[in-house]
Amino acid sequence: MASSSSFSPRNWVYDVFPSFSGEDVRITFLSHFLKELNRKLIISFKDNEIERSQSLDPELKQAIRTSRIAVVMFSEKYASSSWCLDELLEIVKCKEELGQLVVPVFYGLDPSHVRKQTGKFGEAFAKTCQRRTEDETKLWRQSLTDVANLLGYHSLNWPNEAKMIEAIANDILAKLNLAPSKDFEDFVGMEDHIAKMSVLLDLESEEVRMVGIWGTSGVGKTSIARVLYNQLSRQFQGSVFIDRAFVSKSLEIYKSANPDDYNMKLHLLRNFLSEILDKKDIRIDCLGExxxxxKHRKVLILIDDLDDQVVLDTLVGQTQWFGSGSRIILVTKDKHFLRAHRIDLIYEVCLPSQELALQMFCRYTFRQNFPPDGLMELASEVALCAGNLPLGLKVLGSYLRGREKEDLIDILSRLRNGLDGKIEKTLRVSYDGLNDKKDKAIFRHIACLFNGKNVNEIKLLLAHSGLDVNIGLKNLVDKSLIHVREDIVEMHSLLQEMGKEIVRAQSDEPGEREFLMDSKDICDLLEDNTKFTLRSGMNEG
Structure with missing residues (x-):
């Protein structure tokens, strides 16, 4: 018997082959099961278009042999079908010869009835055997016994189908080694992100799709992209994850070159093709290669946080460059970057709910999903200080891990008065990425004065500022630095605090700063001006 490691991921077509009696489960259990597999980006074989005859179709045999896991759904009428029983023979054969994994599900019947061919299941089996030889019957009996002896799921042991289906799907994820790695175990809510991305990716479609992942800095875009890449790459003939490090390494000999330099593009393209084709020393003479x-390969290309139009056009300029079913995923905090490449399928990564944020913080801080006794209020306040931003939750959680309650209380007061350096450094990238000084000025205005204000009110107040407010607000939205909901401008609390820190850093003298936000600074300045005015008046007198 071959071990499961003898399977090459490149030879798999499907993750799951479901074997079932359609009469019993197609519109009930099976439909919900397949939907849950889709949500988790698990590829399953679907037989809707195959007409069943008296013997197994070669296409069906091939589907079984190219599936990593077979899920056998035993129901009362399963043994009524010689087709199902022949499927089972092929599954047992693949289990023995190829190391295929088999998961039995006992739907509305006792496992012993399958194992011993008794009860209503046994009666149905006996009727089917009347039309077959003794040798065929013996093989069927043996395969039923073998599979029924495997560890599986018995529907009568579960309070409802939904919980059982979720458990089976999670078991399959683990068996496929598709569960998010430990690097992302603290990123609560990942499954929901994956489910929403699965709709946009539509992996069953043969078209070539470009999909964007868009959101503010620190919201978890790269984490989502890494999990997607981990789960999807095995389904493609080639895959590559491109980030700034990849491009920098590829172009290190061209540091002083024009970004549009032809030789630079060729060098980048060589490394790109070498990675995706898994070949060294690839020679190319023109960009068209x-x-x-x-063009005949189904590939997965993920480009993370690389807002360089030249690089994008060089590597993934046109969908027709790639084979049917290919997927290109772009991760960015700039929505305009996606529009410029005509990408309309965009997943916006939003902040987690307060409940999820608290759970995420607790995972980072306490290594559990809830705070220890007596720390609920404190943990909730710290999560609030992070503004529910995953990056903030991670940085603060890691900083606070292992500290005593008294220390947490002392640190909390410090957190209320400023950003953590790591968070600010990450968020600052978005601000520094604004090309126009006017956009930066509008950002500072909102951070210090206008967060939570009506759009029209802001436009009116800045009408004579010369800041081009209309286009500036759109640019800030595209960069995920603000959101506009129901005509109200909203800026994340951490971004707002960063904007205020930028203004405070303009000068040690409060009076020389663009804005004054702290009551003490305002009072001190007013007091100084009053003293200056009084002194001036006395001198004049």
Whole structure:
């Protein structure tokens, strides 16, 4: 018997092959089960278009042999179908020869009835055997016994189908090694992100799709992208994860070159093709070779936080460069970058709910989903200080891990008065990425004065500022630095605090700063001005 490791991921077509009696489960258990597999980006074989005859179709045999896991759904009428029983023979054969994994599900019947062919299941089996030889019957009996002896799921042991289906799907994820790695175990809510992305990716479609992941800095875009890449790459003939480090390494000999330099593009393309084709020392003479090499290959390309139009056009300029079913995923905090590449399928990564944020913080801080006794109020306040931003929750959680309650209380007061350096450094990237000084000025205005204000009110107040407010607000939205909901401008609390820190850093003298926000600074300045005015008046007198 071959071990499961003898399977090459490149040979798999499906993750799951479901074997079932349609009469019993197709519109009930099976439909919900397949929907849950889709939510988790698990690829399953669907037989809707195959007409069943008296013997197994070669296409069906091939589907069984190219599936990593077979889920056998035993129901009362399963043994009524010689087709189902022949499927089972092929599954047992693949289990023995290829190391295929088999998961039995006992739907509305006792496992012993399958194992011993008794009860209503046994009666149905006996009727089917009347039309077959003794040798065939013996093989069927043996396969039923073998599979029924495997560890599986018995529907009568579960309070409802939903919980059982979720458990089976999670078991399959683990068996496929698709569960998010420990690097992301504290990122609560990942499954929901994956489910929403699965709709946009539509992996069953043969078209080539470009999909964007968009959101503010620190919201978890890269974490989502990494999990997606981990789960999806095995389904493609080639895959590559491109980030700034990849491009920097590829172009390190061209540091002083024009970004549009032809030789630079060729060098980048060589490394790109070498990675995705898993070949070293690839030779190419022109940029058009990317299409020649990949137009018949189903590939997965993930580009993370690389807002460089030249690089994007060089590597993934046109969908027709890639084979049917290919997927290109772009991760960015700039929505305009996606629009410029005509990407309309965009997943906006929003902040987690307060409940999820608290759970995420507790995972980072206490290594559990809830705070220890007596720390609920404190943990909730710290999570609030992070503004529910995953990056903030991670940084603060890691900083506070292992500290005593008294220390947490002392640190909390410090957190109320400023950003953690790591958080600010990450968030600052978005602000520094604004090309226009006017956009930066509008950002500071909102951070210090206008967060939570009506759009029209802001436009009116800044009408004569020369800041081009209309286009400026749109640019800030595209960069995920603000959101506009029901005509109200909203800026994340951590971004707002960063904006205030930028203004405070303009000068040690409060009176020389763009805005004054702290009551003490305002009072001191007014007091100084009053003293200056009084002194001036006395001198004049």
């Amino acid at each position: 990317v299409e020649e090499r990949l």
